Amino acid sequence: MPVGKRFGAVAGWEQMTRMGRFAAMALGVVTAVGGFVDMGELVTMPSAGATYRFSLLWAVALGVVGAMSYAEMAGRIELVSQRTVFQVMRERLGFRLGLVPLIAVMVLNVLTLAAEIAGLAFVIQLVVGVDYLWLIIPVAVGVLVFQLAGTWKLLENVPAVLGLPLLVVPAALIWGQIDVDWGGAAHQLVAPQVPTNDHFLYALTAISLVGAIMSPYEWYFYSSGGREERWTTRDLIVDRVTAIVGFSLGSLLAFGLMIGGATLLFPLSISPGHISQTGLIAMSGFGQTGLVLFLLGAGGCVLGASIEVSQSTAQALAQFFGWSWGASKKTRDVPAFTIAYALAILAAVVILLSGVDPVKITVISMIFAVVALPFTFLPMMLVANDDTYMGQYRNGMLANTIGWLFLTLLTVAGVAAIPLLVITGAGGG
Amino acid sequence: VDLARDLIDHRIADLDDEDAGMVDDIWITWTHDAATLGPIITGTAALLHQLGRAGVALSAIAAHIGWSHANVWREIPWTDVRRIERPQVKLLLPRAQLPELPHRTSHATTEHTNAMLYSELINLPVFTRDHRRLGIIDIRTAALISEPPQVLGLLVAAHSRRRSFGLKHFDTTTIRLGGITRGGCFLAWSDIARITDQAIHTNAASGELTPLAAAPNPEPPPMPEGPTPP
Numbered sequence: 001m002p003v004g005k006r007f008g009a010v011a012g013w014e015q016m017t018r019m020g021r022f023a024a025m026a027l028g029v030v031t032a033v034g035g036f037v038d039m040g041e042l043v044t045m046p047s048a049g050a051t052y053r054f055s056l057l058w059a060v061a062l063g064v065v066g067a068m069s070y071a072e073m074a075g076r077i078e079l080v081s082q083r084t085v086f087q088v089m090r091e092r093l094g095f096r097l098g099l100v101p102l103i104a105v106m107v108l109n110v111l112t113l114a115a116e117i118a119g120l121a122f123v124i125q126l127v128v129g130v131d132y133l134w135l136i137i138p139v140a141v142g143v144l145v146f147q148l149a150g151t152w153k154l155l156e157n158v159p160a161v162l163g164l165p166l167l168v169v170p171a172a173l174i175w176g177q178i179d180v181d182w183g184g185a186a187h188q189l190v191a192p193q194v195p196t197n198d199h200f201l202y203a204l205t206a207i208s209l210v211g212a213i214m215s216p217y218e219w220y221f222y223s224s225g226g227r228e229e230r231w232t233t234r235d236l237i238v239d240r241v242t243a244i245v246g247f248s249l250g251s252l253l254a255f256g257l258m259i260g261g262a263t264l265l266f267p268l269s270i271s272p273g274h275i276s277q278t279g280l281i282a283m284s285g286f287g288q289t290g291l292v293l294f295l296l297g298a299g300g301c302v303l304g305a306s307i308e309v310s311q312s313t314a315q316a317l318a319q320f321f322g323w324s325w326g327a328s329k330k331t332r333d334v335p336a337f338t339i340a341y342a343l344a345i346l347a348a349v350v351i352l353l354s355g356v357d358p359v360k361i362t363v364i365s366m367i368f369a370v371v372a373l374p375f376t377f378l379p380m381m382l383v384a385n386d387d388t389y390m391g392q393y394r395n396g397m398l399a400n401t402i403g404w405l406f407l408t409l410l411t412v413a414g415v416a417a418i419p420l421l422v423i424t425g426a427g428g429g
Numbered sequence: 430v431d432l433a434r435d436l437i438d439h440r441i442a443d444l445d446d447e448d449a450g451m452v453d454d455i456w457i458t459w460t461h462d463a464a465t466l467g468p469i470i471t472g473t474a475a476l477l478h479q480l481g482r483a484g485v486a487l488s489a490i491a492a493h494i495g496w497s498h499a500n501v502w503r504e505i506p507w508t509d510v511r512r513i514e515r516p517q518v519k520l521l522l523p524r525a526q527l528p529e530l531p532h533r534t535s536h537a538t539t540e541h542t543n544a545m546l547y548s549e550l551i552n553l554p555v556f557t558r559d560h561r562r563l564g565i566i567d568i569r570t571a572a573l574i575s576e577p578p579q580v581l582g583l584l585v586a587a588h589s590r591r592r593s594f595g596l597k598h599f600d601t602t603t604i605r606l607g608g609i610t611r612g613g614c615f616l617a618w619s620d621i622a623r624i625t626d627q628a629i630h631t632n633a634a635s636g637e638l639t640p641l642a643a644a645p646n647p648e649p650p651p652m653p654e655g656p657t658p659p
Contacts, residue, residue, distance in 0.1 A: 081515070081516050081652075082516055082517070082653055083440065083516050083517075087440060087516075090438045090451065091438045091439060091516075094433070094437075094438060095438060095453070095476055095479055096479065096480070098438075321451070321473055321476065322440070322441070322448065322449075322450035322451030322453070322471060322473075323448075323450075324447070324448050325448065389515060389516070389652070391652070
């Protein structure tokens with residue numbers, strides 16, 4: 001789920017008028033909504049709805065609360081301590097132990113990037129009718145060129161705004177010709193009906209849903225945005241509004257995808273194996289227009305995610321090793337950073353061209369995301385509670401309760417994920 | 430000021446507040462019963478050096494493919510340090526002058542006598558007069574305002590490695606995290622009898638060491654100056 005740092009207009013916050021500040025927050029929220037979904041959600045949400053109807057809505061809600069909590073914390077740490085997540089990890093874990101999450105995140109990011117590039121190729125395939133494998137290299141080159149040529153503001157705002165048409169999915173459920181059992185959905189959100197069999201697959205699906213929503217790359221990109229835009233404590237309100245309001249509204253997309261899958265695909269026993277089947281939700285609501293909007297939105301979302309993942313891979317490496325970095329800097333001033341994201345894209349292309357099923361890659365990357373998350377969150381929690389660093393901005397009781405609870409949950413889920421992955425044959429039963 | 434907490438692995442910023450690397454290591458130099466901090470070390474080579482044989486192999490590969498930076502680190506003298514803040518070291522140098530800093534190849538560390546890298550010193554065992562083996566949690570210095578800052582002593586504990594699970598040792602010094610405060614002590618540098626490549630020996634018995642709570646504890650570096658909150 002790409003969140004990005006949607007604070008495109010907050011530079012020079014103290015000089016802004018009240019209206020200007022409101023506009024900055026509104027842009028942050030709007031772009032957070034548009035950038036909420038990535039390939040992981042486009043694949044896992046409708047699939048979970050089609051398989052378990054509404055009984056995994058709780059996992060989406062759980063993931064959204066966790067994502068809000070950690071996004072707010074990552075932003076707050078950055079703007080108070082002036083350091084990004086990976087700088088914090090290096091400081092608290094030290095170089096050698098820090099290498100463990102760094103390598104885990106690199107592997108995870110490359111897998112995720114492969115899924116995003118494949119997702120973009122799938123979307124274009126639906127438009128032009130060419131097999132997605134032929135589109136992998138052009139898409140990868142496009143993603144690379146966009147980053148080489150773009151500034152930070154361009155990279156964070158354009159794809160997110162392009163992703164906004166994906167709101168057609170929840171809109172189709174609310175205003176379209178689809179009969180949604182809202183009462184049943186609300187009931188299962190609070191009191192889910194756990195299936196009597198295949199508990200392992202159910203648990204693994206829940207873990208992958210949480211992983212899809214709480215993809216680690218988002219925190220790195222999010223906090224790196226703070227460095228790019230030189231946040232200070234004056235930006236705290238924007239951080240909180242974006243994290244809470246933006247994520248809440250953005251979660252409508254995730255809920256919409258799952259409820260749509262549950263409403264349209266579950267009764268037909270269709271398990272969506274392709275992004276086009278997810279498009280049926282929008283098409284059922286608004287016909288051809290819905291499908292066009294869906295494709296546009298899905299394309300914007302996965303383009304944004306491709307950029308965020310590749311950027312966050314290079315940011316993580318650069319911040320950990322102390323190399324110069326920055327999306328707005330000239331390539332010759334940040335050579336290692338540029339080479340890092342170019343290599344990440346190349347690695348993703350190699351994986352895809354080897355013939356591995358992109359949907360399988362997506363599912364596995366979502367599960368590995370949960371395995372990698374505790375490594376990121378522990379140092380964040382330590383710093384967020386450090387009086388000397390955070391002063392009056394240290395975690396309060398609510399942030400600590402949610403933070404430690406999620407850290408515990410994710411640790412347990414991370415330990416359970418690998419055996420579940422093996423037992424269920426990577427979710428294939 | 431505790432080096433792992435307040436200096437090592439922190440960002441280095443140039444005169445224009447742009448990234449200029451990380452504090453990857455630091456020299457500790459000593460004469461008789463006093464020690465001071467030597468130049469700050471930055472560069473990927475310093476990190477590879479900490480990986481032992483794996484680092485040597487990676488350095489060789491890097492050299493083979495033409496990545497020369499992987500085998501050379503830069504050393505920043507304290508005269509070029511403008512200010513130490515909690516999250517970063519600020520330099521007096523603009524970006525253009527950074528390449529002019531003294532360089533050293535990673536396999537030339539043995540040239541120094543009476544000097545050791547922080548990353549090597551922190552891993553040495555400490556043997557007390559009564560033959561008790563202690564581990565080093567961190568190295569404590571005077572406030573980082575003098576040139577060069579003086580090393581006050583070592584923070585030591587009986588099981589620093591076993592209890593830390595690889596976390597920076599200071600993270601386990603709080604009781605809240607199940608740490609080692611109760612066994613933690615301060616070993617003044619003046620009480621160190623000798624340092625070899627294998628161990629540090631002190632004339633003090635384990636019972637004579639100062640408890641951490643009673644150890645000298647200068648103010649940590651300040652947070653960066655910035656606008657006040659609204």
